[in-house]
Amino acid sequence: MVELLHAKPFTVRYYEVGPSRLVRPATLLDYLQDAAAEHASLLSIGVQDLHHRDLTWVLSRLRLTVERYAGVGETVLVRTWPSTRGSLSSHREFEVLDQAGEIVARATTAWVVLDMVRRRPVRLAEVLPDYPLEPRRAIDDDFPPLQRPESPGREVRFTVRQSDLDMNRHVNNAVYVGWALESSAAEVAEDSRPVDLEVAYRAEALAGDTVAARSVLEAGAGSGRFLHEIVRHPDGKELARLRVRWA
8 A cells, every 4th residue: 555655865975965975955856856756656546557658747836845954874764755645736744863863954846737749737636546645735836926136137148958858858957056056156155055946847948949048126025035046048938937935
């Protein structure tokens, strides 16, 4: 019998940390995605279950809060479960526990099933079997719209590599976060960590694309909160919006 709450341990490797010796935010998101993919497969709703029908899961919204980043050599346990299922989207929750059993990070996400031929979301009831839900939310967030930066701010450009792609052949969701954080002011990134991160994924990026990650200080929100956007260059197509609080 498949457990409603799925748990998977991860040990932070040396290649997953930076100068701080703490796990990178994008790597933490990789842990969440890996645990979610494993649980979805156990529920018979995984990516491989969908691909043969030209369907796939796509992450549309993410909210992550972090109390403490795990250090190199430390093992954390990612606990995940599906919490809601609507007509077009399903929420999945996450808790990250340290070796003492304390919750050090939480996340809530919204996913849609995409028709890979038409590139459009489909109604879940038409393509997915029933699966069990645990209605408890890790973070109580109804995913309101994120504000788009009003000025370009600081900008860093990247070329999408083959290694940035996922099984759907578009840029993995954690890569967008890495790009956005790279555009943050160096003095903030040097002394602080992202402790509250919101992402709205809006369009896909493909191998060979050039993207620009932009960052501006959010007006009236204090020195540690930034608005980000990622756009395709040169046509300006918006790929993602983010809000990040550093501490």
